[in-house]
Amino acid sequence: MNEPKVVVGAAIRAGDRVLAAARAYPPELAGLWEFPGGKVEPGETETEALVRECREELGVAIAVGERVGGDLATGGGRYLLRVYFAELTAGEPHAKEHAELRWLGPAELDSVPWLPGNRPAVEALKALLSA
Numbered sequence: 001m002n003e004p005k006v007v008v009g010a011a012i013r014a015g016d017r018v019l020a021a022a023r024a025y026p027p028e029l030a031g032l033w034e035f036p037g038g039k040v041e042p043g044e045t046e047t048e049a050l051v052r053e054c055r056e057e058l059g060v061a062i063a064v065g066e067r068v069g070g071d072l073a074t075g076g077g078r079y080l081l082r083v084y085f086a087e088l089t090a091g092e093p094h095a096k097e098h099a100e101l102r103w104l105g106p107a108e109l110d111s112v113p114w115l116p117g118n119r120p121a122v123e124a125l126k127a128l129l130s131a
């Protein structure tokens with residue numbers, strides 16, 4: 001079996017809220033929520049991938065911070081998801097590729113249907129944002 005590909009997600013934080021994004025595609029994932037991000041390309045660091053994806057998907061610049069939770073198997077074992085805190089350094093997020101964006105506080109994190117693999121990261125976030 002192939003090694004899982006690393007997928008990085010940015011938990012962009014503003015105060016006690018983080019930015020969640022609803023996928024627009026593919027059809028089987030559309031309407032489910034995730035952290036902006038994507039696959040780490042060959043030769044790219046995880047930080048570089050996060051910066052690139054947030055520029056492409058949201059039109060913003062970010063600074064990447066600490067990890068949120070551990071490595072999460074997702075996509076039926078095809079991917080290893082790693083979530084990082086991030087902060088906006090330039091621009092306001094616009095949904096260039098997502099169906100919708102929402103800023104969610106710790107009490108609102110359960111108000112959207114997350115991609116199933118994100119569950120443990122969302123639980124970790126809830127604890128970190130409430131602390």
Ligand SMILES: Nc1nc2c([nH]c(=O)n2[C@H]2C[C@H](O)[C@@H](COP(=O)(O)OP(=O)(O)OP(=O)(O)O)O2)c(=O)[nH]1
Binds near residue numbers: 033037038039074
């Ligand atoms: N970006 C992102 N992907 C996630 C999260 N959770 C999760 O299970 N995934 C899955 C969904 C996708 O199957 C895969 C990442 O794919 P993607 O479509 O976002 O990556 P990409 O932008 O590099 O894709 P592409 O260029 O190949 O279309 O990881 C998450 O929080 N953020």
